[in-house]
Amino acid sequence: MTEQRTLVGETAQPSPGPATSAGHLLQLLRSNTAGYSRADLLEITGMARSTLYERLDALFAAGLVYESTPLRAQRGRPPRSLRFDDRDKLVVCLEIGHTHAGIHLLSLSREVVASVRIPMEIGNAQEVVVDQVVGEALRLLDGRQPVGAGVGLPAPVDPLHRLGLERTVLAHWDLQLLQEAMESRLDCPVLLENDTRSMAVGEVRGPLDSLVAVKVSTGIGSGIIVRGSLVRGAHGAAGDIGHVRIPEAAGCRCRCGRDGCLAAVASGRALLAAPQFAHYGSLRRLVDAADDDPDVRAAVADAGRVLGRVLAAIVGTLNPGRVAVGGLVGVLPGFLQACRQQILADAFEPSLVDLEIVPADSRKATAVGLCRLVEESLYAPERVEQLLAQRAG
Ligand SMILES: [Zn+2]
Structure with a gap:
């Protein structure tokens, strides 16, 4: 406490x-x-x-x-x-993935009060997804009023400039409408953030932490914290490493429409698209087979190595104290080990001093990060001043 x-x-x-x-x-x-x-x-x-x-x-x-x-x-x-x-104040944290959504209620002391995971299809219309996840959240709330809500989305999110989503899985969404619909249904302020950035915030352990959190599930993303501050970049696209072009992916088509992206060879989508793994049918079943199927094991290690090359460049650039790797694929021991070996082989030694390369707390990190971001936003001094002025007026 x-x-x-x-x-x-x-x-x-x-x-x-x-x-x-x-x-x-x-x-x-x-x-x-x-x-x-x-x-x-x-x-x-x-x-x-x-x-x-x-x-x-x-x-x-x-x-x-x-x-x-x-x-x-x-x-x-x-x-x-x-x-x-912070007593009796609940935050709704919604993790929107490609095929599943996590719906969590957290207290402001980061205790998970209730949590559920439901199947969901990101390709569906925005209203359908909102209905599904907000419906679940209201069921968990059971009449209680949240102070705020945070939504983690698998795309670059820029709350200020409404970055274009054309090349992302959310190409058919409108974030302004999403926020308004959720605020109206949940009757509280709603904050939108990239899911991996939220995860990075959830991984912060101290006020001056520098870390890179990476999520490898259906897609690949990262979140960067430098000395306690979340890096969003000029337009909210910081950390979107899945679409860096790499030689290993030459000729491989990415879902963004280009050839040669990291995600075209090292993401869960890429693994599942390999003809020899088509019979698994879902990423969950494929990763569950990593212990028994040597081909899956080898492919997962290859993906980890390729990601490690890109991360070595990031480690050299930012000199983080920790790299936390999460996501369905990212937490596989064989993936993480190959990724770690490649970072250690490729990055320049001064940037490797005391570097920890560890699995992310994938069960809680994104929800905890969203909860922190919502709290910071709700109780920022200027917002508190506004609230008090409204009460007084
Ligand atoms: Zn791409």
Whole structure:
């Protein structure tokens, strides 16, 4: 329960305005799950007592702060601490894959309250998918109201500029409409993010972590964290490594329409498209056969090696402390081992010092990442200020 709530994404930048606003006070309280006493806050912020108390009152009234009583009465009265009120606040986290969706309810302390995985077809109309996943989310909520929702999508997502989706599996979707439909059905703010970027955020262990998270399932994507900040790039396409052209894929057609992409040889879709594996019928059945079928094992290792070549370049460029590999294919031991060996063989030694190459926490990382992003967005100082102004007005 002493998780350090780290700042990720855009809100890691200092926001304009006085650092003693109610929004900033809440940010300070959120940064320390043990909370602060009033005396602590006076000392840290240097605010006048009356101003501090007035801002705290507003935060109390909005249900954002509570006062915790010490567990045991000690001699003298120990100061009560003020904490961010993360109790009973639920976040809906939706992982949209190519053939399945994960629907999770998380508390703000990242506890998975309920979780279900359903078959789903990304090629279906957007309304059909929304109906399916939101229907499941509402069933899990069972009447409870979420504070926000995060949706992880298998495509580049740029919340600000509405990046074109023409060459992606979401070519027939409209993200603006998707967000509006989900906000209306769930009755809360909805944040859209790339699924692998969400996974990368879920893999952050400390405020200054630098890591690359890679997901190899039907497609291939990556998410990059540099010193605690999520890298989205100029237009939201950072980390989309599946469509880097590589010599090993020369002449292989990718689903994006080009020849020679990494995903055309190293993705789950590419493995499943090999004629000798057609009888498996689904990626799940193919990866389940990796232990028994030597041909699958060899193909998986080849795919891991090819990905390792591309990752070696990324490791050399960014010098991360950790590479976390997830996804149905990515977590196969034979895949990860081949990938690791190739990174170690190809990357320049200084970028390999203390580098960890590990399986991602694929069960939870994406949902946890979405939950963090939603929390950062909901309780960013400027948004809290807006909320308090609306309440006061
Ligand atoms: Zn491609």
